[in-house]
Amino acid sequence: MAQQHGIIVLFDVENALRTRSLDGNTYWFDNMKFLGSAGVGTENLVTIVPGTYFLDGSQATEQVLNWLPAALGSIPPTVPRNYLAEQERADDRRTLEELAALSGESGVSTTDLKRLQRRIGKHARKPGGGRGLTEAKLLDVTGKTTSSAGAYNYPAPVITDITGPAVTEKIIYPAQYGSPDMIYDGWYWAATVDTSRPGVYPYTVHVQLHELVERNDELIWESVDLACESSLKIISDPKRNGFTGAGLGVLPLPPVPAAG
Amino acid sequence: MPPKNRQSERRPTRPVTITAVVDPVAALASENLDDNLYLYDTNRAAGSTGFGTPALHSRVRKGDTLLWNVIPLECETYVALTDIEIDPRIAEPTRKVYPGTDIAFWTAEVKQDLTEPVPYRLSFLLGTVSTPFTPTARPALAGPAAEGKEGR
Known part of the structure; x- marks a missing residue:
């Protein structure tokens, strides 16, 4: 299976709660800038999904994406x-x-x-x-x-759904999964990508932020549901070896370890 | 609006947090931290500028508590903020850890109001490389009046 790509979304929770909007209050990252992702670190990330074909033109494996939300200042x-x-x-x-x-x-x-x-x-x-x-x-x-x-x-934002053209056009199949990984609380959103149809596909991430309000002498977590957008760019470049830049083959390791 | 004084006790507030998002794998592969360091702070409403670049200008006031922390884009690669060099008349950052963990953050109090931006230098340790990485671009602390009213 191809390596999974993580998409990290950093939320300026304080500003988002104040303006009741995620416009200008999200920063998106994936670690695929070297493969062609654009807008890394801004709210206009276009995540590249390359390596969808083998050099002989046959279909390679699907790509898996994970979404990981985090709160700025937490x-x-x-x-x-x-x-x-x-x-x-x-x-x-x-x-x-x-x-x-x-x-x-x-x-x-x-x-x-x-x-x-x-x-x-x-x-x-x-x-x-x-x-x-x-x-x-x-x-x-x-x-x-x-x-x-x-x-x-601020508690970490919680993703509640992923929708939009990328989903309705059956490019991604997002779902929430359980995981033993405690870093993300045992829950994360992931999707497999249909890599056979190159193009740019926007999608919407629905998130729940939490605001602390005082009511009847009690502090209560009030949930605030907001949404933000990003997109995937699926290209038909052949898969290549990250070390050599050429087609898939053996890794460029010497058959015998260097002496000394 | 001045904060409400409850029982003559100063109410604690959140520090101004400056977060360094680092792509350690890309920085190690290219030996270039500048292109793989994204700085943000929680003071955008006060006029901080340069978000998502290594040259973040954070708007601060005398008495503000600052907190620097790190988010690596690759959780399996080690990233740590090892040093902050800044004019000690402005701030003296100290390293602390989240209690019960070995994950560090740095904190400092702004000692005086600033009339012009004060650049500072961040150093990071990445992976198993023992020499710290320092970006060429400098982030800075800036006072409320330092850069006019632009940059919102």
Whole structure:
């Protein structure tokens, strides 16, 4: 199977929530610039899908694409996704230990209590009956407890669907898959590409962002559904060896390792 | 609008985050980081410019907390921000890690309002190469009045 291509979408969540639009608030990447992807790092990415034929003209394998969303200004996706849950638990444990240590003979000072209250932080809930994030403690962008609605770490955007001409014309077959890879929370969107029809095919990614709102003295994750667009460019260039630039064959390795 | 003072306590806010998106495989293959480094910050509404280039100009004010972090395009290749060189009268970045991990970020406080852009230098370690990569283009910190009102 051909190598899978990752398409990373970086969302300026703060601006997107403020303007209620993803226009100008997404930055798209794939690591296929050397093969001809255009607009890498901008909101106008055209992802190249080359290598669809063998040199003899016969059809090569299909391409697989993965979409990986990330929030700008948040804890980066290299930090495992269960990091926030682990931090929350570790923080609660420390608070409990310190609370137990407070019950000394000299009584409990209000300063200590206030400090611990701050450490307990705030929990944000999901709206009643609605879809959204599970209840969790608010952490800031470095993983520390916060109770400030101006400091919390934006949750990673969640892709909810992929639609558009590329889908209706049956160029891509997108679906959400489960994965043991904790970096992306065990879920990711992927698609196989019909590489037999060269052309440029736009598609729309539907995402859910999460905004923290205060309602009835509670903090609630309100989901905000938005959409953004990109496109695929399928070309009929033959597959080639990435090392030699020529057709597929053996890798340019010496039969015997160099001496020394 | 000034922030609300609750119990005379300063409410914490998000830092201005400057994120370096790096394509480590392309940078290693071409030995050129400039074409494979994309800088962004969370202050576009305040007028930051140069998004998606290695010459990002971030609009900052005295007292702002800055945070630099890295997103690699290839999660199987090592990328780390190893150094930030900037005039220490403006900011003194320090390296920290996300608690419980070995993934680093850098943070600093802006010490003074800037009248003109202050360039700085970022260095990255990529893959297993022991010499840091430093882009030729320089990102900069800029004050609110430094570049007029253009560039929104």
